[in-house]
Amino acid sequence: QVQLVESGGGLVQAGGSLRLSCAASGRTFSTYAMGWFRQAPGKEREFVGAISRRGHSTDYADSVKGRFTISRVTAQNTIYLQMNSLKPEDTAVYYCAARGWSMSRRADEYDYWGQGTQVTVSS
8 A cells, every 4th residue: 555645746847847756655656657647627647757666767748748747765665756847727626646567658557546646837
């Protein structure tokens, strides 16, 4: 069982930056690939990015590639989503998720989810 808690969301102007954190419970954090997803009002949950179990590999949606960076600190049981050059279309609730195998872009392949943190980008 893994519990995930996101933090770091807020209101930012377009062009600004935010860093989201996702803290995981449990000793087996390093055995999970981690993903970030987001969901805007009236839209389906969409893939943002993912990081492998040991942090050696990452994958990003085209919409955020070059602007967002995922990292993980195993000793802290935490992953981060650094978001730069934010756009109003990045406004959404952001979720982190854990998957007990390789990275995936599919939300239904993740086993554990956090409660989400709101990110609002004003124009």
